[in-house]
Amino acid sequence: MSSQLANLSEEQRDALQELMNVAMGQGADRLARLTETFVTLSVPRIHAVDVTNTSLLSQLMIASQPAIITRQSFLGRLRGEVMVCFGDNGADQLADLMGYEGVEKHSIQDELMLDVTNILTGACINSLAQQVDIKVSYGSPSLLSRGRSLQEVLGAEELRGHQALVLEIHFEVATHSFYCDLLVCITEDTVATVIEVIDQLLNDI
Amino acid sequence: MKILIVDDSAMSRKLVLKALPAELQAVVTQATNGEEALAAYHAGHAEVIFLDLTMPVMDGFRTLEQLKREDANAVVIVISADIQPQAQQRVRDLGAAAFVKKPITPEAMQAALYEVGLI
Numbered sequence: 153m154s155s156q157l158a159n160l161s162e163e164q165r166d167a168l169q170e171l172m173n174v175a176m177g178q179g180a181d182r183l184a185r186l187t188e189t190f191v192t193l194s195v196p197r198i199h200a201v202d203v204t205n206t207s208l209l210s211q212l213m214i215a216s217q218p219a220i221i222t223r224q225s226f227l228g229r230l231r232g233e234v235m236v237c238f239g240d241n242g243a244d245q246l247a248d249l250m251g252y253e254g255v256e257k258h259s260i261q262d263e264l265m266l267d268v269t270n271i272l273t274g275a276c277i278n279s280l281a282q283q284v285d286i287k288v289s290y291g292s293p294s295l296l297s298r299g300r301s302l303q304e305v306l307g308a309e310e311l312r313g314h315q316a317l318v319l320e321i322h323f324e325v326a327t328h329s330f331y332c333d334l335l336v337c338i339t340e341d342t343v344a345t346v347i348e349v350i351d352q353l354l355n356d357i
Numbered sequence: 358m359k360i361l362i363v364d365d366s367a368m369s370r371k372l373v374l375k376a377l378p379a380e381l382q383a384v385v386t387q388a389t390n391g392e393e394a395l396a397a398y399h400a401g402h403a404e405v406i407f408l409d410l411t412m413p414v415m416d417g418f419r420t421l422e423q424l425k426r427e428d429a430n431a432v433v434i435v436i437s438a439d440i441q442p443q444a445q446q447r448v449r450d451l452g453a454a455a456f457v458k459k460p461i462t463p464e465a466m467q468a469a470l471y472e473v474g475l476i
């Protein structure tokens with residue numbers, strides 16, 4: 153099946169990107185409260201990708217680099233999962249920022265990554281769901297991989313039946329910088345809901 | 358009134374246009390980043406500027422800083438998805454007349470215009 157998400161018009165892509173911009177603004181606000189710092193947000197960029205053809209992911213900077221990858225599923229009229237790819241030292245940076253040291257720093261890192269995953273997944277998917285007034289429930293975030301690239305991980309994952317959007321976002325937190333990319337995988341049978349969200353946004357203006 | 362809307366998103370610029378009250382009789386110019394905004398301002402296309410913060414090329418913070426350096430009386434209303442209290446305080450410190458969170462609504466537009474004394 154050809155990807156409906158890959159065939160979005162420029163107008164539809166702009167609308168979705170702006171929706172994600174608002175969502176990431178809310179995510180950054182929650183992240184700022186978590187870290188008690190000011191978070192500088194980059195312009196989010198969206199690309200549709202074919203998850204069954206991982207060579208397409210090579211266009212993305214993070215795809216071939218070792219990363220910490222977490223995942224969180226969502227269920228309802230919108231179904232799929234979000235994978236969050238943190239830079240290899242992202243956990244370290246975040247733990248430093250929050251003042252953790254020594255043994256405690258290492259034990260807290262996974263928990264911090266999962267907290268951030270929960271914040272970003274919630275912000276991203278809620279923004280889509282609220283637009284068409286649907287309820288979405290969430291699974292618990294979990295650590296998928298550490299030290300492997302997104303390309304390697306996706307090669308091993310069974311993602312047939314999904315279409316995907318990559319949301320590239322860069323957060324700068326005080327003097328620390330960490331980046332993360334979100335891979336939003338949506339099941340084929342609920343992609344129409346995303347298109348409905350976009351079209352409703354465009355109809356509203 | 359000459360209005361300049363600065364945002365990299367076409368949809369967001371349309372939302373601002375739609376939220377403007379008809380009685381304002383606005384003549385609108387649009388820009389997609391800070392550099393374009395400064396050029397439009399220098400060309401005399403703006404009495405009021407609606408400015409996004411997160412933009413490529415030149416972001417809203419730098420644009421606001423530059424505008425206020427050149428003209429302390431420039432009327433800038435920031436419209437942004439960056440809702441952190443620190444971001445709102447920073448734009449106030451840089452001289453923004455009002456802050457409106459995205460997505461803008463006609464009610465929020467009315468409130469902002471009232472706050473800066475334009476209606």
